[in-house]
Amino acid sequence: MSGEPPRPRRPGGALSSEPRPEETPKNPPVEPKAKPVEALPFLLDFFPLEGAKETRLSRFYERLREGRVSTTRCPRDLELHWPPRTACPKCHSEELEWTDLPEKGRIYSFSAVLAGAPLGMEAEVPYAVGLVDLEGAPLRLFGRIEGRAWNALHVGESVRLEPYALPDGRWFYRFRAAD
Amino acid sequence: MSGRAVAVVGGVTTKWGVRSATWPELAQEVGAALFRAVPELRAEEVDSLFVGAAEPERFAFQSHVAPLAAEQMGVRPHRILQRTELACASGQSAIRSAYAAIASGLSDIAVAVGIEKMNIPSMAEANSSMGCVMDRMWDGPHGATAPPFFAMVAQRHMLEYGTTEEQLAAVSEKNHRFANSNPSAQFHEKSFPRDKLLRLPLIAPPLRLGDCSSMTDGAAAVLLVGEESARRFTDTPAWIRGTGQYSDFHNLAHSGSLTDWVGLKTASREALRRAGIGVHDLDFAEVHDCFSISEIIEYEALGLCGPGEGGRFVADGRSSIGGEIVVNPRGGLLGCGHPLGATGIGQAVEVFHQFARTVPPARQVPDPEWALVHNLSGSANVHSLMVYQRGGAA
Numbered sequence A: 001m002s003g004e005p006p007r008p009r010r011p012g013g014a015l016s017s018e019p020r021p022e023e024t025p026k027n028p029p030v031e032p033k034a035k036p037v038e039a040l041p042f043l044l045d046f047f048p049l050e051g052a053k054e055t056r057l058s059r060f061y062e063r064l065r066e067g068r069v070s071t072t073r074c075p076r077d078l079e080l081h082w083p084p085r086t087a088c089p090k091c092h093s094e095e096l097e098w099t100d101l102p103e104k105g106r107i108y109s110f111s112a113v114l115a116g117a118p119l120g121m122e123a124e125v126p127y128a129v130g131l132v133d134l135e136g137a138p139l140r141l142f143g144r145i146e147g148r149a150w151n152a153l154h155v156g157e158s159v160r161l162e163p164y165a166l167p168d169g170r171w172f173y174r175f176r177a178a179d
Numbered sequence B: 001m002s003g004r005a006v007a008v009v010g011g012v013t014t015k016w017g018v019r020s021a022t023w024p025e026l027a028q029e030v031g032a033a034l035f036r037a038v039p040e041l042r043a044e045e046v047d048s049l050f051v052g053a054a055e056p057e058r059f060a061f062q063s064h065v066a067p068l069a070a071e072q073m074g075v076r077p078h079r080i081l082q083r084t085e086l087a088c089a090s091g092q093s094a095i096r097s098a099y100a101a102i103a104s105g106l107s108d109i110a111v112a113v114g115i116e117k118m119n120i121p122s123m124a125e126a127n128s129s130m131g132c133v134m135d136r137m138w139d140g141p142h143g144a145t146a147p148p149f150f151a152m153v154a155q156r157h158m159l160e161y162g163t164t165e166e167q168l169a170a171v172s173e174k175n176h177r178f179a180n181s182n183p184s185a186q187f188h189e190k191s192f193p194r195d196k197l198l199r200l201p202l203i204a205p206p207l208r209l210g211d212c213s214s215m216t217d218g219a220a221a222v223l224l225v226g227e228e229s230a231r232r233f234t235d236t237p238a239w240i241r242g243t244g245q246y247s248d249f250h251n252l253a254h255s256g257s258l259t260d261w262v263g264l265k266t267a268s269r270e271a272l273r274r275a276g277i278g279v280h281d282l283d284f285a286e287v288h289d290c291f292s293i294s295e296i297i298e299y300e301a302l303g304l305c306g307p308g309e310g311g312r313f314v315a316d317g318r319s320s321i322g323g324e325i326v327v328n329p330r331g332g333l334l335g336c337g338h339p340l341g342a343t344g345i346g347q348a349v350e351v352f353h354q355f356a357r358t359v360p361p362a363r364q365v366p367d368p369e370w371a372l373v374h375n376l377s378g379s380a381n382v383h384s385l386m387v388y389q390r391g392g393a394a
Ligand SMILES: [Zn+2]
Pocket: A074, A075, A076, A077, A078, A079, A088, A089, A090, A091, A092, A093
């Protein structure tokens, strides 16, 4: 999957607090202008619509554009969520705050898709995926692992969490193994 | 269990595989087979129909499938008509719902049917449909489907316990061998010769083609009745004695230990407690071998062997005829294929025919009294179980 390199992270580092999800940002998000490249029918496209019109979690995708992979946290019980949420599953508060995730993590387990890729991902085969323990946060995230062939990856090795742009202007996140 | 006793008193499957048949045609086929197999059953007696169907919207572009299935099968349910969806456990959900309906008195005679059409012109579109069983907005964009998830499970099991590729292949070999005596099965031993298993292409390493169940078209149906009419249909009712279910996550971030299936431990304890037996009282089990590694971990979580011993358990023949418990005599999902909504029903059909001693001798469990059926769904995040007892009094 191609995409421009992630933008530099904002100063301030991990776990900085941000406005809660429903707050209107000062700079409204830039809606992708270009039509999706080789657009899939909406109901076969795994990548979600990211704008404030479509999701209450549009801040997540805005922050990806700023170079930050983030999630929500409940200020009441300090529960760190994944994926980001609009209501805390523990205390059901809807007053949540945004916080950046650590950049570094270690592979807990991985595999690769060598056959049987979903529609639109066939050209990416073989691709590696894994579960990664983030360093400094009690989260194990699943994601694509780029940067190295699947058969040169190792359980326990360090990878970096990074945002990336899709050709159609949407953003998502993935892991990158060191070269 | 308390309440009115409920039994499976008949069951049929269509041929499973890549079928030149549509979803409604599979419904007609299984309906015709059921009424042929149970001539005592009159269509107007079927007061309720539960339709296990996982993804008819995606694979057949059809919603509202319960009345469609009823029409195709030639029944007119007047008490409860509904579809049950729980991905790979949709069929067992239909049986559990029928059981609850009959036990409560809402229904007297119910059919639980499972129907899935999965082979469509675009394999990539079918793969997407399987991918949306996962948390599609967060795990889906990474290309998550079942094979890489269960491959990670296998990788951890190998790392933590030294389980080998040969032990994975032993599950595949056993279940394909059992499938030889099952004409409904999609695959037989000749499709996956024993000496070639470790040379088949990798699908999601370490899992190879022979470690993975398949995209399958197929249907199956069982007839369930209350205790007062069971003997009208058969001398060997399969009494439902226990059931249990547990769900603990959905997004893969919460999958926890990939090798310690707490949900299965919890649900099986509940099902066996309700039945009043222990796991070693079981004569056979139909468990969810969507992948070879699944069956290995299921031995462990059910308590048939200790943690990490599942690979040796199958390699030593302890889950085959002549061993401690026969696991997947039907041929499992690896042999029979896995038409999502039909799988749980197909397993119950096997239980009924094992108890009736109407399966071919090559897979007949000697003198079976107790059987367990297990389905997992999704990324092993839900486990659903039933315990059956043969014949005897209600
Ligand atoms: Zn909270």
